[in-house]
Amino acid sequence: xxxxxxxxxxxxxxxxxxxxxxxxxxxxxxxxxxxxxxxxxxxxxxxxxxxxxxxxxxxxxxxxxxxxxxxxxxxxxxxxxxxxxxxxxxxxxxxxxxxxxxxxxxxxxx
Numbered sequence: 673x674x675x676x677x678x679x680x681x682x683x684x685x686x687x688x689x690x691x692x693x694x695x696x697x698x699x700x701x702x703x704x705x706x707x708x709x710x711x712x713x714x715x716x717x718x719x720x721x722x723x724x725x726x727x728x729x730x731x732x733x734x735x736x737x738x739x740x741x742x743x744x745x746x747x748x749x750x751x752x753x754x755x756x757x758x759x760x761x762x763x764x765x766x767x768x769x770x771x772x773x774x775x776x777x778x779x780x781x782x
Contacts, residue, residue, distance in 0.1 A: 677757045682772040686744045695751050712737040 675683065688695055696704065715732050717723045749756045775781055 677760065679740075681746055681750055681756060683744060685750050688747065688750075695747060698748065698751050699729065701744055701748050701751065705741065706753070708737070708740040708744055712741055 695701065703704065711732075712734075715729065715737050717728055717736065718725050724741055748754075749759075
C-alpha cells in the first residue's frame, strides 16, 4: 500500500494518539532521532563500509532502521507543525535553483 507523506503524518499522529497515548516532548524525540540515526549508521557501516558485523548486529534490517528514523522525524514534524509534503517540495525547489549547474560542473563527479 502506497501512502503519501501527508498520509504518513496523519497515520503516525493517529497511532500516537490511540496506541502511544501521547507524543514524547520535542527534545526527547530529538534524542530518539539521534539514537535511531546512530543505529542506521551502525548498520550501514557494517553492510557497506569496512566494519565487520558483531553478534549484536545480527537480525537488524536496513529498511526497518530507516523506517525508525522516518517515524521519529514524522513525530517531530507533527509536534512542531511542519507539513513535510510542503517542506520537501520547497526543499526540492531550493536545491533545483541553487544547484542547477553545480553538480554538473563539479570535476569530482565526472
